[in-house]
Amino acid sequence: MLIFEHCSYLNHNPITIVIGKDASRTFQPLFHFHPGIEIIFVHNGEGSVIFEHGAYEVKPGTLLFIKPFQPHYLQMRISSGTPYVRSLLKYEKGYFTEYLKAFPDLQKFHDHLCSDSDVVQVQQVPEHERLVKFMVESNERLLLHPTHTQMEGRALLLASVLHYLYPLWRKDGAAKQPAVTKAPAVSGVMKWIEENYDKEFELDVLAQAVHLSPNHVSQLFRKVTGKTIIEWLTERRMKQACILLKTTTRSVQEIGEKSGWPNFNYFCYIFKKRMGMTPKQYRYH
Template identity: 65%
Template structure:
């Protein structure tokens, strides 16, 4: 099972961690975790992480909040998550309803370098990594065939491992892209976003994403989606399992983490750009959630 480290010291509601750090991507830039029953270990976290994450669902159902949309998750769903992209996967797990998935995590630049020998696939990979219009949640047609394809190729890799493990993993990932490429291109894979059961909540998430830097007013959010403030709070919590303020805090923390790692601005400036006017409160909530101060995080 792929293991990562989570930076937080406080979990709210049992499923709120903000940053997943995958140290292994430095030494092992492609990690395979195939056909794994994740029912016991699965955590519902609104989080983001470096590297790309590709998930194929074999068994299980639920929903995914990805940026500003809500998608249905079911067997045959393929999820493509970009680096540092916030997402929140909720799965309905019970003794008779396991969550079984295949997971591939990889470092973008490393794999992109491997793809240069295949210009068409390289261009396709660049497209799904960078184009904002690409569908990141795919419902694979005749998905049992794709599942069989994964199993046969993965078993072959295990029976005849490469001397260099990363070479084997890279070739395995190339074969997956080669399989998916015509599906993405011809439109045989559904590219319709499914804001399942909650178009209003999707609009609320979009509003938060566009206004997290501003002083938050529940009345303004409710007015933007044409419902009452009380109903807005109830609907958001009922649909996502999180309060609006918890979600807003996660979004601001995500922005602060990115700015701390990618800019040279002062901690106070970054706090303000991320939506916190009160510098002391920003430092307090950051340390409470991330388990370290903003300055420590920057140099970690």
């Protein structure tokens, strides 16, 4: 089930930075999305991450950039000998953008990461020990400052990390983490849903697009992702509805139609079932 993480703490703490934490005990593999941006750097641990467009390997040195309202599912194979150690930078986009106004090139780069559909979101950082040292030392200096100035310090640290990583994205994806699924058709299904979620769904049409039988593509998709095609489609539509409710003044009925639910009553029913509140309540929550 898709879970919406409200991240209400970002209202009073718009930038959260945790460097080099062992998250083995608290980590939960949830399929979820949230309004804040996340940058995750994996110090130690192995697993995979699933976005709308594919599944990718995660290992030491992997960097994830997770966009606002983007459904994602991170799975880590945690054991006593293989803990999950990560750095997490989580922040509210609008707040941080104000700090970037003094750095127009960096602001343009950040906008590219947040909005471009073809941006590389999973990177394998070369010589990642240098990035670890940089983040650890920067965080140690930040903690030496008075508490009332630390939010400004976090913004500067976050900007510095982005500036450090900027060259990765300028190599035209040279460091891109390859998709791990051994079934290219699964990525094809994800791409097809991304392009057609707002239309009436027909399994036969999807199966034809990826050159498989309806039964085969359904079984293969569930085996790789752990979810049915209908669940994946519903979650993509739900993401779109949440974005439109929060960022536009369109009517709830129009938002349902734009998200793939022309039946208004059914849209309200499925939204409340998934999100725990009506579309109107969510808009003003």
